Amino acid sequence: MNLYNFSYEVFQSIRARIPDNNCSFIENENGLSMVDAGVEMPGGWSVAKKVLEGLSCGLGQVNIGEILLQDFRLPTVELLLDEPVRIFEESFRGRSSVNNLRIYGPGSESDAQAYSFGFAVTGEISGEIPAKGNLVAAGNTSLAAAVFNTSLPVMTAVEALLKAGVPGENILWAWSSCPVATLTDNKEQMTKKNEAVRRKGAVISLWLRADADVLKAVTASWEFGQLRLHELVTAKTYIGGCLDEAGLSRELL
Amino acid sequence: MTFSLNNNAARLIEDYVRPNKERLNIDIFELDNGTTILDMGVFAKGGWLAAKAFVDIGLGGLGELCYRKMKAGSYYVPALSVLVDRPGIAEMASHVARFRVPYKGRNIDISGPIRSIKGVDEFARAVEYRDVEAKSAVGCIQTTVIPTAEACGLIAEAAGVTPEQLYLVVARTGNIVGAVQVGARNIEQTLPTLFDHGFDMEDIIQASGVTPMISIVDDELVAYGRVNDSLIYGQETNVYLRCDDEKILGVLDELTFVKNRDIYGTPFQEIFARCDNDWTQVPREWDAPCKINFHNLSSGRSFSTGKLGHQTLENSFLG
Numbered sequence: 001m002n003l004y005n006f007s008y009e010v011f012q013s014i015r016a017r018i019p020d021n022n023c024s025f026i027e028n029e030n031g032l033s034m035v036d037a038g039v040e041m042p043g044g045w046s047v048a049k050k051v052l053e054g055l056s057c058g059l060g061q062v063n064i065g066e067i068l069l070q071d072f073r074l075p076t077v078e079l080l081l082d083e084p085v086r087i088f089e090e091s092f093r094g095r096s097s098v099n100n101l102r103i104y105g106p107g108s109e110s111d112a113q114a115y116s117f118g119f120a121v122t123g124e125i126s127g128e129i130p131a132k133g134n135l136v137a138a139g140n141t142s143l144a145a146a147v148f149n150t151s152l153p154v155m156t157a158v159e160a161l162l163k164a165g166v167p168g169e170n171i172l173w174a175w176s177s178c179p180v181a182t183l184t185d186n187k188e189q190m191t192k193k194n195e196a197v198r199r200k201g202a203v204i205s206l207w208l209r210a211d212a213d214v215l216k217a218v219t220a221s222w223e224f225g226q227l228r229l230h231e232l233v234t235a236k237t238y239i240g241g242c243l244d245e246a247g248l249s250r251e252l253l
Numbered sequence: 254m255t256f257s258l259n260n261n262a263a264r265l266i267e268d269y270v271r272p273n274k275e276r277l278n279i280d281i282f283e284l285d286n287g288t289t290i291l292d293m294g295v296f297a298k299g300g301w302l303a304a305k306a307f308v309d310i311g312l313g314g315l316g317e318l319c320y321r322k323m324k325a326g327s328y329y330v331p332a333l334s335v336l337v338d339r340p341g342i343a344e345m346a347s348h349v350a351r352f353r354v355p356y357k358g359r360n361i362d363i364s365g366p367i368r369s370i371k372g373v374d375e376f377a378r379a380v381e382y383r384d385v386e387a388k389s390a391v392g393c394i395q396t397t398v399i400p401t402a403e404a405c406g407l408i409a410e411a412a413g414v415t416p417e418q419l420y421l422v423v424a425r426t427g428n429i430v431g432a433v434q435v436g437a438r439n440i441e442q443t444l445p446t447l448f449d450h451g452f453d454m455e456d457i458i459q460a461s462g463v464t465p466m467i468s469i470v471d472d473e474l475v476a477y478g479r480v481n482d483s484l485i486y487g488q489e490t491n492v493y494l495r496c497d498d499e500k501i502l503g504v505l506d507e508l509t510f511v512k513n514r515d516i517y518g519t520p521f522q523e524i525f526a527r528c529d530n531d532w533t534q535v536p537r538e539w540d541a542p543c544k545i546n547f548h549n550l551s552s553g554r555s556f557s558t559g560k561l562g563h564q565t566l567e568n569s570f571l572g
Contacts (some may be wrong), residue, residue, distance in 0.1 A: 058276050061301055065322045080279060080320055082300030082329065113266070145312040173300060173429050173469070175331050177322055203329045207469050214499070228328070235470040235479075244330075 001092065004109040006058035011035070011134040014050050023049045026125065027098035027209040031114070031132045031228040038142025048147035052079065054117035054152065055091040060174075067069055067179050069199070069249045075180045076201075077150035084158050084174035084206065092155040098131050104148075108133050121145045123187075134246040139191045143183060148154055150178035151193040153202035161208065161229075164218050170209040172232070178202040178225070182252045189213035198224050200244040209233055258347050259387035261314025263508060266291065266391070266420060269308050277303040287417030288405040294424030294431055295399055304433035308335070310422055310540030311393045311434065315343035318437050325326035326567025333437045333464045340440060340492075341380045342369070343452035348441045350395070351376045354411050358402050362532075363408060364441075365422070366393040371413045374446055379454045388421040390414040393422045396432060397473055423546060427476035432469045435480040439464045439488035443542045447492070450504045457490035459493035467570040478522025482569045485510040485521060489544040495551045502556065509559030510541040518565055552562065 007245025014035055018025050022044045024129035036096035037051065045064070052062045060079045060081035067076050081087055090106040097103075101120050102246040108114040114133030122129075122137050129135065138144035154176035161171055202225030215229045229238045254536060270291065272346040274281050278300050280292040287537040293303045301320065308318035317335030322330040331561035337343040369384040386497050394400065400408070400421055409416045424430040439462025465487040468479035512515055516524055516539070528534040544559035 001438075003276075031489045045483075057412075059300075061305075061320065063320055076322070078320065078322055078331075082302055145318035172298065175301075177329055228471065230572075232469065234572070235468070235472060235475050238572060239571075 002109065003057035003086075004106055004116040007106050008053045008134065010050050011117045011136070014047050015134065017046065018096075021094035023047050025194060028129075029168060030130065030177065032127070032129060033134045034129070035136045036125045037136050037145040038138030039122060043142055043144045045143065047136070051119050051138075051144050051148055052077065052151055053116040054063050054136070055119060056087050057090055059087055065177060066102050067177075067245075069245055071177075071252060072253060073214055074182070074252070076177050077147055077180060078177045079175065081149060081154070081174040084154065085162070085168035085171050088151070088158040088162075089168075092151075093159075098129065101129065103131060103135065104149045117182060119148060121148070136187060140187055140194075141183060141185055143180070146181045146183060146190075146194060150180060151176075153178055153198050154204045154206075156224055157204050157206060157227055158220050161206070161210070164215060166208060171206060172209075173207045174205065176204045179248065179252070180237065193252055196248060200248040200251065201225055203243060204228065205230060207232055212236070212238070256314075257386040257388075257420050258315065258342070258369050259389055259391050260315025260385050260525040262310045262366045262391035263389045263420060265306070265310055268343050268499045270282045270310075271335065273302075276541065277306065279303050284402045284405060284416075285407055285414070286402040288402065288409070288419040288421060290399060290426075291420065291422040292399060293449075294428035299424060299428055299430035301429065301433070304430040305339065305392065307422055307424060307430050307434045308437045310391060311348050311365045312337060312343050312364055313347040313369070313391075315339050315347070315398070318433070321402070321463065323463065323465050325570055326563045328567065330570065330572055331466040333433060333439070333466055335437050335440055337440060337460055340457050342382045344441050344444045344460075345379045345448065345454050346372070346377045346382050348438070350393075350438075352392070352411075354404070356407060357407050360533075361389055361394060361396075361400070361404060361408065361433055363392040365391050365395055366431040367408075367412045367419075376448065379448050381455075387414070389418045389420060390521045391420045391422070395435060395555060396423050399423065425473060425476075426480060427471050428442050428472045429469050429530060431476060432466060432480050436464045436483045438484065439490050439542070442464065442484055442488065443492065446508055446542055448450035449537070450495070450507060452494070452500070457492055457494045462488060462490040464488040465566060467566055468572070475522060476527075478520055478525060479569045480483040482522035482565055483523070485541060485543055487543055487563045489545045489546065489561070490542060491548065493548045493550060496513060496549060498549055498554055498556075501547045501549065505556060506547055508541065510539075510543055511559055512541065513539060515527055518562065520565060520569060
């Protein structure tokens with residue numbers, strides 16, 4: 001099964017569970033099939049997990065874990081990625097924004113302009129989005145958006161390594177854990193909470209082959225939680241940033 | 254009993270692994286003698302999905318690996334959580350790597366459902382179960398080489414099957430699949446220890462285990478050392494059994510790795526080097542689980558022995 005087909009099937013599985021998953025479906029005349037997973041509809045955990053499964057194209061696993069902050073046991077998203085670079089390039093590098101709407105996700109095998117599985121954080125569910133294919137949309141105060149947010153630190157790390165000159169084929173596997181921000185209807189507060197979990201609560205491990213100097217440089221400037229780069233040849237681990245559970249507690253609780 | 258560990262494993266291979274081999278980053282091919290090789294990490298890249306499949310195959314359909322999270326020292330790491338039904342059968346007759354086939358002056362150590370066909374080793378014979386309905390034989394090998402047709406022929410003969418019936422799942426230790434599948438041997442390490450101390454495997458009703466995954470590295474010896482660190486300093490197994498409390502209390506101090514006071518805290522790579530990197534020279538008491546929690550269904554009481562060696566785990570994690 002190729003990754004486009006896998007992601008397409010994930011979209012179909014979301015659609016098949018409407019209305020049980022608290023989502024709704026719209027189809028417009030441009031050929032866009034859209035699921036409202038958190039704009040006007042609440043969505044829920046099942047669609048939120050499937051957003052990340054669709055974006056990871058079947059090249060990994062999405063689990064829900066937990067973290068204890070003060071007396072609160074809060075959910076985390078744990079990602080285990082078998083092809084972190086491919087996932088980044090297919091789903092997170094991003095194509096040019098459509099009317100300022102950033103859409104993540106793999107394209108279609110047959111049509112480069114369409115999405116086999118697209119995801120966008122947007123405040124409007126409208127038939128006017130000039131995109132084709134399949135799109136899951138969620139507002140920034142939604143659970144789906146908060147869960148999606150947990151994937152950004154590991155993808156940021158992959159991007160940083162690629163920019164530092166590490167060949168993609170040398171970045172082999174990834175694991176990350178990031179808390180799901182506590183939800184609020186206030187958009188501004190939600191934006192801050194989502195940023196807080198990325199900067200203070202994410203833990204990322206990447207296993208790779210690269211020069212020590214490059215790894216030291218990447219970790220030295222790391223700003224999103226704790227980054228651990230495990231160099232496979234020398235068997236050394238390079239660490240940047242930190243987990244700030246106290247600071248995270250203040251931001252989330 | 255009417256279930257077949259080997260048929261379960263073969264079904265997992267044919268229904269899930271083979272159709273998804275590209276997604277799993279593995280290679281599947283047949284040798285000239287008809288044996289099917291699943292390369293999950295000798296030359297293949299493998300990954301988290303392949304590693305889970307390796308473990309699930311080794312449990313013969315009686316258990317599964319789930320990825321969780323735990324702390325090793327001060328660091329959050331992936332954790333390898335294993336849940337098994339029929340723990341005596343799943344582990345002693347299948348998962349335990351005890352089936353030894355001599356080949357060119359060394360032993361090939363094989364784990365997996367294949368062991369349950371004839372009860373080929375003393376641990377497999379610790380339970381009554383034999384896979385009398387097996388249509389194929391599935392074995393797992395921790396190895397840096399693809400087994401030759403000749404070696405596979407010897408394995409098949411020893412197991413009582415034809416080479417064409419044989420599936421072998423292989424991966425290096427110095428690979429993610431190797432790191433995961435060895436680290437997932439938490440219950441697998443514990444039950445033989447209990448067997449050695451006189452526990453009847455049929456009295457063990459349920460079991461679960463968790464191991465911190467602290468390291469993946471290329472070098473086979475370093476990988477070997479670190480994955481064993483994760484077991485002797487990090488794995489914790491829950492055993493639910495029926496027996497007299499006194500039987501448990503009588504052996505608590507003898508079971509876990511902390512009993513080896515003269516070497517406790519030493520990384521396994523160093524310990525292994527003292528044994529010329531030869532498992533046959535490693536004293537049995539050095540292959541000991543880190544921590545065991547007993548829950549006695551008969552008395553309702555629980556007992557625990559052993560402790561996690563967080564400093565050694567952290568040192569291995571950091572490298």
